[in-house]
Amino acid sequence: MDFQFTEEQKMIVDSLAKYAQNELEPISKEYRDLLIPKDKMREIQQYLLDFGVGVGVVSEELGGMGLDAVTMGLLQFEVAKVSPDIAITSLIQMAVGKLLPLVPDHLKEQYVGPVLAGEKLGCVGMSEPGAGSQVTAVNCRAKLDGDDYVINGEKMWISSGDYSDFIFLLARFNDDPVGGLGLILVDREHGYETTNIEKMGLNSQSTAQVFFQDVRVPASNLMVEPGKAMKALLTMLTSSRPIVGLMALAIAEASLEQAVQYSKDRTQFGKPIAGHQLICAKLGEMATKVQAGKLMSFRALSAIDNGERSDVHSAMAKWFGTEVACEVVGEAMQIHGGNGITKEFPIEYMYRSVRPFMVTEGTNEIQKLAIGRSLTGIDAY
Numbered sequence: 001m002d003f004q005f006t007e008e009q010k011m012i013v014d015s016l017a018k019y020a021q022n023e024l025e026p027i028s029k030e031y032r033d034l035l036i037p038k039d040k041m042r043e044i045q046q047y048l049l050d051f052g053v054g055v056g057v058v059s060e061e062l063g064g065m066g067l068d069a070v071t072m073g074l075l076q077f078e079v080a081k082v083s084p085d086i087a088i089t090s091l092i093q094m095a096v097g098k099l100l101p102l103v104p105d106h107l108k109e110q111y112v113g114p115v116l117a118g119e120k121l122g123c124v125g126m127s128e129p130g131a132g133s134q135v136t137a138v139n140c141r142a143k144l145d146g147d148d149y150v151i152n153g154e155k156m157w158i159s160s161g162d163y164s165d166f167i168f169l170l171a172r173f174n175d176d177p178v179g180g181l182g183l184i185l186v187d188r189e190h191g192y193e194t195t196n197i198e199k200m201g202l203n204s205q206s207t208a209q210v211f212f213q214d215v216r217v218p219a220s221n222l223m224v225e226p227g228k229a230m231k232a233l234l235t236m237l238t239s240s241r242p243i244v245g246l247m248a249l250a251i252a253e254a255s256l257e258q259a260v261q262y263s264k265d266r267t268q269f270g271k272p273i274a275g276h277q278l279i280c281a282k283l284g285e286m287a288t289k290v291q292a293g294k295l296m297s298f299r300a301l302s303a304i305d306n307g308e309r310s311d312v313h314s315a316m317a318k319w320f321g322t323e324v325a326c327e328v329v330g331e332a333m334q335i336h337g338g339n340g341i342t343k344e345f346p347i348e349y350m351y352r353s354v355r356p357f358m359v360t361e362g363t364n365e366i367q368k369l370a371i372g373r374s375l376t377g378i379d380a381y
């Protein structure tokens with residue numbers, strides 16, 4: 001394992017960090033708790049493409065930049081540090097990019113180019129009101145009728161749902177729990193509808209319910225035949241989970257920087273609070289947790305780049321990274337005393353933004369079950 005980043009990686013991260021601070025941070029402040037409109041979000045994502053953020057992961061063969069997993073992690077970290085909301089939208093474009101090779105050949109011209117140019121935004125629809133951790137309970141139905149599938153059902157918690165021009169939809173094609181699940185490309189023009197969900201945080205980006213009522217989609221839009229969709233989606237999730245960990249840790253690192261500054265500025269009992277042992281030790285623990293989380297994520301990402309088995313590293317990085325990130329942001333808030341819970345300081349926003357990461361991309365409980373199963377071979381779901 002070598003965690004020396006290349007000169008190229010350092011350069012791109014450096015210029016992205018400057019861009020994020022100068023351009024994204026003001027947008028993040030302007031839209032705090034307000035949904036960034038679709039056109040604006042598309043424009044932001046297009047600028048980010050210059051750095052490879054999002055669909056930079058798409059192979060050169062398909063016309064993309066072919067960026068490796070470690071670089072994608074570094075890029076997402078920098079964006080999340082100033083705007084977790086914008087980073088989530090680019091994470092979803094990354095996930096869409098990972099699945100682009102599965103788009104049927106006759107549709108590639110219609111989708112691949114526009115996605116790589118940032119002209120079309122996509123989303124990935126797995127979860128439903130009745131199917132969260134248990135993905136095999138998916139009940140959104142695709143029924144063959146002539147040359148079309150007719151789709152009925154509902155998806156829940158779909159990131160970028162409101163922004164989406166198309167959805168990669170996990171649907172049920174027959175009653176076999178896993179064998180019945182396939183992936184189909186549904187365009188907004190086919191007639192699905194979306195409603196945005198108000199949340200405790202991350203409201204500057206879209207998390208949506210997606211509704212399908214007798215939506216007719218050409219049968220030739222099938223991306224992954226029934227029975228093989230879960231494998232394709234799990235491969236995609238394995239590569240994005242360590243990045244989800246890193247995004248949460250980016251919020252934690254930003255909160256740590258705030259806490260360090262505050263602890264030097266705030267005086268109680270005749271000295272800066274940083275000079276009180278409990279605060280000093282807290283800062284030490286916070287820095288160590290962030291560092292440990294980052295190492296685990298980059299370990300998982302480098303396993304992906306080296307073609308090693310990475311699902312267990314990925315699950316570990318996701319739960320550990322997001323869990324310690326929540327702890328660190330909570331401690332940063334504590335160090336801020338009463339000021340930590342006011343809107344005048346960014347900590348309360350970070351606190352509300354980091355928490356959903358323990359749930360998204362498979363809850364932390366589910367990650368632990370996957371890790372445990374890898375040790376015993378016994379399924380405990």
Ligand SMILES: Cc1cc2nc3c(=O)[nH]c(=O)nc-3n(C[C@H](O)[C@H](O)[C@H](O)COP(=O)(O)OP(=O)(O)OC[C@H]3O[C@@H](n4cnc5c(N)ncnc54)[C@H](O)[C@@H]3O)c2cc1C
Nearest residue numbers: 124125126127132133157158159356360361362363365381
């Ligand atoms: C911000 C955000 C963005 C998201 N984006 C997307 C997206 O783009 N696309 C998408 O398809 N989904 C998305 N999701 C959905 C996410 O993947 C689900 O929320 C997650 O899988 C959990 O499902 P659930 O919310 O239905 O919780 P449930 O599955 O109902 O779980 C409730 C609780 O029970 C626990 N639990 C469940 N089963 C077990 C078990 N067997 N053993 C122990 N504990 C268990 C869970 O860990 C959790 O604590 C997103 C969610 C969030 C919060």
